[in-house]
Amino acid sequence: MDEPARPQKRNAIRAQNEALILQAAEKVFAEAGFGGATMQLIADMAGLPKANLHYYFATKEDLYRRVVQNIFEIWLHAADCFDNAPGPVEAIGAYVDAKMEISRRHPNGSKVWASEVMHGAPVIQDYLETTLRDWTAGRAALIQNWIDEGRMDAVNPDHLLYMLWATTQHYADFGHQIETLNGGAPLSDAQWLAAKDSVKRILLKGIGAV
Amino acid sequence: MDEPARPQKRNAIRAQNEALILQAAEKVFAEAGFGGATMQLIADMAGLPKANLHYYFATKEDLYRRVVQNIFEIWLHAADCFDNAPGPVEAIGAYVDAKMEISRRHPNGSKVWASEVMHGAPVIQDYLETTLRDWTAGRAALIQNWIDEGRMDAVNPDHLLYMLWATTQHYADFGHQIETLNGGAPLSDAQWLAAKDSVKRILLKGIGAV
DNA sequence: TCTTTTCCTGACCGTATGGTCAATGTGAAG
DNA sequence: CTTCACATTGACCATACGGTCAGGAAAAGA
Numbered sequence: 001m002d003e004p005a006r007p008q009k010r011n012a013i014r015a016q017n018e019a020l021i022l023q024a025a026e027k028v029f030a031e032a033g034f035g036g037a038t039m040q041l042i043a044d045m046a047g048l049p050k051a052n053l054h055y056y057f058a059t060k061e062d063l064y065r066r067v068v069q070n071i072f073e074i075w076l077h078a079a080d081c082f083d084n085a086p087g088p089v090e091a092i093g094a095y096v097d098a099k100m101e102i103s104r105r106h107p108n109g110s111k112v113w114a115s116e117v118m119h120g121a122p123v124i125q126d127y128l129e130t131t132l133r134d135w136t137a138g139r140a141a142l143i144q145n146w147i148d149e150g151r152m153d154a155v156n157p158d159h160l161l162y163m164l165w166a167t168t169q170h171y172a173d174f175g176h177q178i179e180t181l182n183g184g185a186p187l188s189d190a191q192w193l194a195a196k197d198s199v200k201r202i203l204l205k206g207i208g209a210v
Numbered sequence: 211m212d213e214p215a216r217p218q219k220r221n222a223i224r225a226q227n228e229a230l231i232l233q234a235a236e237k238v239f240a241e242a243g244f245g246g247a248t249m250q251l252i253a254d255m256a257g258l259p260k261a262n263l264h265y266y267f268a269t270k271e272d273l274y275r276r277v278v279q280n281i282f283e284i285w286l287h288a289a290d291c292f293d294n295a296p297g298p299v300e301a302i303g304a305y306v307d308a309k310m311e312i313s314r315r316h317p318n319g320s321k322v323w324a325s326e327v328m329h330g331a332p333v334i335q336d337y338l339e340t341t342l343r344d345w346t347a348g349r350a351a352l353i354q355n356w357i358d359e360g361r362m363d364a365v366n367p368d369h370l371l372y373m374l375w376a377t378t379q380h381y382a383d384f385g386h387q388i389e390t391l392n393g394g395a396p397l398s399d400a401q402w403l404a405a406k407d408s409v410k411r412i413l414l415k416g417i418g419a420v
Numbered sequence: 421t422c423t424t425t426t427c428c429t430g431a432c433c434g435t436a437t438g439g440t441c442a443a444t445g446t447g448a449a450g
Numbered sequence: 451c452t453t454c455a456c457a458t459t460g461a462c463c464a465t466a467c468g469g470t471c472a473g474g475a476a477a478a479g480a
Binding site: 030031032033034035036037111114115117118119120121125128129132133136153155156158159160162163165166167169170171173174176177178180181194195198199201202203204205206207208 | 240241242243244245246247321324325327328329330331335338339342343346363365366368369370372373375376377379380381383384386387388390391404405408409411412413414415416417418
């Protein structure tokens with residue numbers, strides 16, 4: 001194709017390389033953890049010299065922080081369906097679907113997040129205390145409204161949210177275990193559908209949503 | 211107390227030091243991951259010189275393997291209540307109680323296990339393929355029996371087990387996140403009880419267990 | 421074309437890590 | 451007391467890691 005000296009080739013190169021590095025970093029951080037990951041490994045996976053990584057990201061921690069923030073954005077965005085629903089069945093059903101889809105398409109991101117939280121959230125503690133806390137309080141209030149309206153059982157909203165997170169993210173974080181128990185093969189399309197249906201059915205019936 | 215030249219003081223010393231090291235190692239591996247953990251850190255936490263660790267455990271990987279195996283044993287043992295129960299309500303109720311208690315008392319072990327599985331189970335893959343696979347198949351058959359006897363809904367046994375693992379272990383693996391959302395304080399006795407009840411109530415009702 | 425800014429990278433550095441070892445201490449057996 | 455296996459540890463080593471930098475290539479502006 002023709003590439004007639006684009007006016008903003010610089011910006012394109014930067015954007016492309018940053019995306020390339022972030023993608024490789026997410027995979028390496030997920031597979032090896034922050035401590036086990038090396039800049040050399042990420043560089044090799046991205047097909048770039050190690051020094052080039054430090055040109056775009058000053059330190060390993062900066063790169064890691066960007067990866068974690070990206071995941072957080074995706075998850076927050078996935079919760080939109082929670083708000084635009086008329087009731088608990090639609091909201092929770094759509095939320096489970098969205099989060100299961102993320103677990104399937106973004107397993108590495110989920111693992112990096114899990115690892116970060118398990119290690120005490122050294123780099124995203126402020127996000128937990130602000131954005132996530134606000135988000136959680138908002139959804140808990142929403143759930144409480146549904147309870148007050150008699151549209152579902154009087155369950156503890158916080159623990160319900162934890163169950164939603166736990167069950168959906170488990171398919172990403174423990175995907176290797178599930179795959180092993182599945183005879184070594186990744187879940188098929190049908191099996192993913194069955195997983196989604198199982199989770200939705202048990203949870204929705206469990207909270208008495210009508 | 212009197213210590214009149216015990217006949218097996220040697221064995222006692224070995225047992226005590228190994229336990230001390232394993233305990234410190236579990237904590238450090240949980241907080242920093244395998245790659246982030248250092249033998250020096252473990253040694254400091256155990257109050258021993260680093261070289262002494264290598265006297266009892268040849269390599270970092272050996273020490274790590276022992277930690278993971280210990281956790282696996284505890285979890286397998288916790289599943290006994292699953293078998294000695296007359297029906298799904300008692301079995302699953304007792305299993306949730308047992309696993310929640312482990313999450314509370316052994317959060318570091320749970321984190322190490324989660325980390326190991328997330329990174330592709332490099333050191334316990336054989337356990338997954340043998341012991342865990344057998345265990346899972348056995349419980350899935352048990353659940354299927356209950357379904358056939360009409361004692362619970364026809365849910366997919368595998369996905370039900372995944373939900374049990376996910377919801378209970380979440381309280382250990384994501385304990386820091388839960389604590390942050392709880393205003394920075396660990397869950398109180400009452401809150402742990404509420405968590406257990408929430409999980410049991412939603413799951414048991416969700417599978418239509420009577 | 422010339423200049424400036426951005427991009428790229430091989431070579432290098434200080435440090436921290438996992439692991440070793442020789443020397444020494446310490447219970448127990450004869 | 452002597453002997454011997456077990457236990458302890460400071461000092462040491464090779465390696466690998468995160469990060470730096472000088473100098474060159476390539477794009478954008480003049």
